[in-house]
Amino acid sequence: MTDSPSDGREGLRLHLLVLRCQAGDERAFARLIDRYADRTPRYLGGLVGDGAEDVNQEVWLTVYRRIATLTDPRRFRTWLYRTTRHHAIDFLRAQRRERDLFDDAGEAEDLPAAAGALDPAPDLPTLDALLRDLAPMHREVLLLRYRDELSYAEIAIVAGCSVGTVRSRLHYATRRLRDHHAHVTAPLQRSADPTTRGVL
Numbered sequence: 071m072t073d074s075p076s077d078g079r080e081g082l083r084l085h086l087l088v089l090r091c092q093a094g095d096e097r098a099f100a101r102l103i104d105r106y107a108d109r110t111p112r113y114l115g116g117l118v119g120d121g122a123e124d125v126n127q128e129v130w131l132t133v134y135r136r137i138a139t140l141t142d143p144r145r146f147r148t149w150l151y152r153t154t155r156h157h158a159i160d161f162l163r164a165q166r167r168e169r170d171l172f173d174d175a176g177e178a179e180d181l182p183a184a185a186g187a188l189d190p191a192p193d194l195p196t197l198d199a200l201l202r203d204l205a206p207m208h209r210e211v212l213l214l215r216y217r218d219e220l221s222y223a224e225i226a227i228v229a230g231c232s233v234g235t236v237r238s239r240l241h242y243a244t245r246r247l248r249d250h251h252a253h254v255t256a257p258l259q260r261s262a263d264p265t266t267r268g269v270l
Contacts, residue, residue, distance in 0.1 A: 081144070088143035099137075103130060109218055110154050116201060116209035117158040125161050129154045151214065151228040162206075208243035211236055 087105075090098035110129055114122035132153055140149055201209050207229075214220045214228060225236045 084146060085143050088137065088140070088146045092138045092140070092143065099134065102133075106150065110150070112217065113151065113154055113210070113213055114158055116213045117155070117206045118161050121161050121165075125157050126154075129157050132157070147220070148224050148227050151218070151220070151224075152230075155210075155228055204243055204246060208239055208246070211239045212243050212247075215240060 084105075087098055087102055091102055111122050111126045114125050114129075118125055129150075133150065136153075137146075140146060201212065204212070210229065211225055214225045215222075220228070222233050222236050226233045229236065
């Protein structure tokens with residue numbers, strides 16, 4: 071299985087860029103960092119919070135040292151996020167917070183891999199404000215799916231779980247976001263409705 075960027079030409083450019091990095095091209099590696107400069111810190115921010123910047127530096131040091139070992143350059147994106155996640159787990163474990171990422175308490179049942187209707191994307195402008203109220207494992211799937219546009223299969227590889235579990239986490243997370251958003255906005259909507267003014 072390979073990564074699946076929406077633009078085939080973009081995928082080819084990434085493939086060639088990774089090959090140049092594997093050949094030791096420093097300028098190509100700088101371009102690779104620029105390409106993902108905002109993605110890995112954003113992903114880490116959803117997992118480890120304030121430690122994201124330090125962990126991100128460790129991630130890219132590992133990428134620099136190990137990119138030559140990547141046997142299929144077409145899978146770079148999945149490999150990068152999986153490497154990033156491993157470093158996030160190490161960080162959480164050092165702080166005795168690894169259960170934040172692995173505790174599935176209260177999660178919905180696994181949905182079948184061939185589930186029909188998928189949850190639509192949440193409203194992205196409000197996503198940042200609401201993410202902090204989700205557990206890290208639920209923030210993770212939302213960020214990977216709706217911001218980084220990974221497929222369900224790619225997210226499963228990154229998170230080390232089944233596609234059904236990815237769907238389950240995403241379903242649970244989007245439902246929690248919508249419930250929370252409705253709870254926050256309902257009082258504002260009532261106060262703006264002239265028919266409710268003065269009503270206790």
